[in-house]
Amino acid sequence: MALDRWLALILLGICITYGYTAWFTMDNSLAPFMQRNPIWPSTFPKLLSILGIIAALVILLGIEKSDTTKVEINHRHLLDYHLFKALMLLALMTAYAFCLRPLGFLFSTSTFLMLGSFILGERKWWILIPISSATTFLVWYLVQEVLGIYMRPLPGFIGG
Secondary structure, eight states, X not given: OOHHHHHHHHHHHHHXXXXXXXXXXXXXXXXXXXXXXXXXXXXXXXXXXXXXXXXHHHHHHTTTOOSSXXXXXXXXXXXXXXXXXXXXXXXXXXXXXXXXXXXXXXXHHHHHHHHHHHHTTOOOHHHHHHHHHHHHHHHHHIIIIISOOOOOXXXXXXXX
C-alpha cells in the first residue's frame, strides 16, 4: 500500500476517535440550559470529524486519483522533499503556542504569520508586514469585540 494510503488510514483512526469523543463524551457534561441551544460546543468538532472521515476514505479508497496521472509519494526519496521547511513550520507552531500567553495575541500571531510566510518563500517584507499585522488585528477585533471572547492582546508586562 502506498504511503498516502497509510497516512489516510492513520488519519481515519484519529478522526474516528475524535468523532467518538465529540458525539458521545462532550455532550454529557453540558448544562441543562445549553442542551436546548441549536449549536453546541461539540458542533464544530462533529463537523470536522465527519469531513475528516470522508476525506480519509476518499484517499484510502483511491477515489481522488485518476487513471491518467500516477503521482505517488516515493518514501525512498523523502529527503528530496522540503522536509526542512516542514520541520521549521512545526517548530514555529510550537514556539507560537508557547509565546501566545506571555507575549500576547497581537505580537505572537503577527510574528508567526511573518516568519511562516518567510519560511514558505515570501521575501517582500513591505507587503508581508502590513498584511500580517492587519490580519492579526482583524482576527483579534472579531474575536474580542464581536464574539465577546477575551484574548490578551498585549504582553503582560505592558498591561495586556
